Amino acid sequence: MKTAKQLQIELDGKPISLYTLFNKNGMSVDITNYGGKIISLFVPDKNGKFDDVVLGFDTLEEVIEKDFYFGAICGRFANRIKDGKFNIDGVEYSLAINNGTNSLHGGLHGFNEKVWEVKSASEKELVLSLLSPDGDEGYPGNLNIITTYTLTDENEIKIHYEATTDKATIVGLTNHSYFNLKGVGNGTVCDHQLQLNADFYTVLDESFAPSGEIRPVENTAFDFRIATVISERVDHEAFVPGWGMDNNWCIQKNQAGDLALVGYVYEPVSGRKMEVLTTQPGVQVYTGNYIDKVIGKKGKIYDRQDAICLETQGFPNSPNVPHFPSSLLRPEGKYDEWCVYKFSVE
Ligand code: BGC
Numbered sequence: 001m002k003t004a005k006q007l008q009i010e011l012d013g014k015p016i017s018l019y020t021l022f023n024k025n026g027m028s029v030d031i032t033n034y035g036g037k038i039i040s041l042f043v044p045d046k047n048g049k050f051d052d053v054v055l056g057f058d059t060l061e062e063v064i065e066k067d068f069y070f071g072a073i074c075g076r077f078a079n080r081i082k083d084g085k086f087n088i089d090g091v092e093y094s095l096a097i098n099n100g101t102n103s104l105h106g107g108l109h110g111f112n113e114k115v116w117e118v119k120s121a122s123e124k125e126l127v128l129s130l131l132s133p134d135g136d137e138g139y140p141g142n143l144n145i146i147t148t149y150t151l152t153d154e155n156e157i158k159i160h161y162e163a164t165t166d167k168a169t170i171v172g173l174t175n176h177s178y179f180n181l182k183g184v185g186n187g188t189v190c191d192h193q194l195q196l197n198a199d200f201y202t203v204l205d206e207s208f209a210p211s212g213e214i215r216p217v218e219n220t221a222f223d224f225r226i227a228t229v230i231s232e233r234v235d236h237e238a239f240v241p242g243w244g245m246d247n248n249w250c251i252q253k254n255q256a257g258d259l260a261l262v263g264y265v266y267e268p269v270s271g272r273k274m275e276v277l278t279t280q281p282g283v284q285v286y287t288g289n290y291i292d293k294v295i296g297k298k299g300k301i302y303d304r305q306d307a308i309c310l311e312t313q314g315f316p317n318s319p320n321v322p323h324f325p326s327s328l329l330r331p332e333g334k335y336d337e338w339c340v341y342k343f344s345v346e
Pocket residue numbers: 068069079246247284286290311
């Protein structure tokens with residue numbers, strides 16, 4: 001069995017380390033308290049061979065310097081807020097614009113760039129906390145966040161997000177891991193199959209923020225209710241041909257708060273399958289469209305479509321679309337959401 005890595009550096013006087021969780025099947029996951037990032041994840045294939053299935057970097061210095069949200073916790077609000085503006089109880093709030101005309105993933109210095117405090121660390125569980133102060137990146141309210149990572153003996157990574165505020169605010173947290181089930185650095189994910197339990201998707205406007213329209217997937221390129229090889233769709237004009245998929249699907253569920261099966265990604269040669277479950281209403285499927293020859297682990301090159309992200313989250317731009325599931329958190333409430341990545345072989 002591996003032992004927890006002793007790597008440690010400091011940023012602004014705060015310690016940044018790498019924590020390793022193990023399970024009885026030999027799976028392991030390395031997570032750093034910088035951005036709460038999953039750095040590597042070793043998963044068996046159908047012959048019992050372990051490979052690292054997430055994009056990342058070899059050193060903590062590179063993790064800080066290069067970012068790309070690889071494996072990070074995105075917040076205070078994951079994905080886009082149109083024009084970086086929203087309104088709560090008649091007060092308009094403005095965020096930094098960091099993506100075209102919109103605010104993306106919490107702004108210029110989102111939760112992916114924060115040094116999270118380590119509340120506890122064991123071989124099974126890592127508990128991180130963060131205080132995002134009132135006015136942080138323009139968001140109102142002191143927000144206290146706890147993110148708990150658990151690696152189970154059922155080969156699941158469970159991510160539990162809990163947050164409370166002292167003033168009405170908006171919250172939307174996600175994990176931004178980039179998966180390649182053939183193993184990191186082994187080329188495209190276009191040969192992976194994707195299945196999504198989603199009858200609807202949110203339509204994007206010209207700025208790539210959801211316009212508010214929700215459309216059925218029926219008879220469109222967005223219909224992944226039956227598992228489909230990604231290469232069959234990725235260049236469809238419904239997405240961005242030559243770049244890939246970067247859209248939010250509405251997850252089928254019986255009741256808010258239920259842990260619903262979002263769908264899965266399957267890679268036939270390794271036999272690895274990753275199911276995704278969440279309590280959140282949406283999933284952003286992103287094929288690493290803006291990754292352009294990034295030098296990654298062991299000098300391997302990461303390119304566009306070499307990974308797939310299934311970012312479970314609230315619907316992007318929901319603070320500006322009243323009929324989307326609400327992302328509003330008030331002092332009397334609690335943000336309490338789960339995302340589970342479950343690995344198996346077939
Ligand atoms: C967004 C992409 C963005 C990427 C950044 C995704 O969640 O939808 O548009 O480029 O994150 O890593």
